[in-house]
Amino acid sequence: QHCSGVNGLEKIILREVRGFSAEIYLYGGQVISWKNDLGEELLFVSSKASFKPPNSIRGGIPICFPQFSIHGSLQQHGFARNRFWALDPNPPPFPTTSTNRAFIDLILRHSEDDAKNWPHRYEFRLRIALGPAGDLLMTSRIRNTNTDGKSFTFTFAYNTYFSVTDISEVRIEGLETLDYLDNLKNRERFTEQGDAITFESEVDKVYLRTPTKIAIIDHERKRTFVLRKDGLPDAVVWNPWDKKAKTISDLGDGEYKHMLCVQAACIENPITLKPGEEWKGRQEISPVPSSYCSGQ
Ligand code: TA6
Numbered sequence: 001q002h003c004s005g006v007n008g009l010e011k012i013i014l015r016e017v018r019g020f021s022a023e024i025y026l027y028g029g030q031v032i033s034w035k036n037d038l039g040e041e042l043l044f045v046s047s048k049a050s051f052k053p054p055n056s057i058r059g060g061i062p063i064c065f066p067q068f069s070i071h072g073s074l075q076q077h078g079f080a081r082n083r084f085w086a087l088d089p090n091p092p093p094f095p096t097t098s099t100n101r102a103f104i105d106l107i108l109r110h111s112e113d114d115a116k117n118w119p120h121r122y123e124f125r126l127r128i129a130l131g132p133a134g135d136l137l138m139t140s141r142i143r144n145t146n147t148d149g150k151s152f153t154f155t156f157a158y159n160t161y162f163s164v165t166d167i168s169e170v171r172i173e174g175l176e177t178l179d180y181l182d183n184l185k186n187r188e189r190f191t192e193q194g195d196a197i198t199f200e201s202e203v204d205k206v207y208l209r210t211p212t213k214i215a216i217i218d219h220e221r222k223r224t225f226v227l228r229k230d231g232l233p234d235a236v237v238w239n240p241w242d243k244k245a246k247t248i249s250d251l252g253d254g255e256y257k258h259m260l261c262v263q264a265a266c267i268e269n270p271i272t273l274k275p276g277e278e279w280k281g282r283q284e285i286s287p288v289p290s291s292y293c294s295g296q
Pocket of ligand 1: 056069076077159183204236238261
């Protein structure tokens with residue numbers, strides 16, 4: 001379903017037979033809503049989110065491309081989240097016919113404006129699909145279409161804002177004992193100690209070479225999000241906590257308590273593509289009852 005969202009921005013709604021749904025804005029190629037079969041929202045979107053281009057939208061799943069964070073010559077997190085993507089009216093089918101999924105393909109290509117800062121031709125195809133159990137699947141295929149023989153290099157992240165009941169009651173499993181770069185300490189490298197990750201202050205870390213499965217456990221809601229990823233070795237964990245949150249103009253009062261960013265990413269070793277080469281990075285997020293997931 002194709003319709004008009006906040007401020008008249010075009011959006012697509014995907015629905016799956018059991019009642020799960022997702023809303024995707026062409027602006028940013030950004031998933032803004034993902035609801036379960038009870039109609040509960042699973043993603044966080046700030047009450048102060050700006051739906052006014054060229055601002056990025058605070059919440060949902062912004063795409064960071066071709067640069068994660070401020071490390072490079074581009075604006076923070078690159079430009080993909082600030083561009084209007086096109087809907088492919090005739091997307092190629094899923095490779096297997098056995099899976100019945102609602103899906104769309106969005107496409108972003110180089111523009112004259114971006115070429116000033118990032119002089120490359122590319123085609124970025126983003127497939128967003130809802131699975132039969134409500135799982136949200138995102139597959140990015142980025143192809144170098146340069147005709148001047150030049151390679152390009154990029155970093156990438158699915159900047160997923162999960163909605164949580166209370167950040168102090170959340171834990172993440174799958175990142176313990178890993179090395180990480182701490183963005184709050186000049187990207188210094190540390191090793192995570194102890195058990196599951198819990199939260200009691202600002203966190204902004206890039207975990208390196210993580211397992212492909214990470215669990216985000218929301219105690220109060222007795223819900224676990226399972227994140228599975230492929231082609232994306234790293235995982236960013238971010239929550240600004242109270243002090244930093246007050247400096248973020250498009251984040252409502254106290255809202256940091258109800259969000260947690262866990263991002264499937266490729267940061268430590270950027271991807272380089274020669275002309276004609278394609279890279280693929282996939283994230284799948286599924287909501288499951290906690291007891292089922294952690295085996296407790
Ligand atoms: O993902 C972590 C991070 O790079 C943080 O350092 C924080 O700045 C966050 O992204 C949000 O960035 P944004 O540009 O959306 O305000």
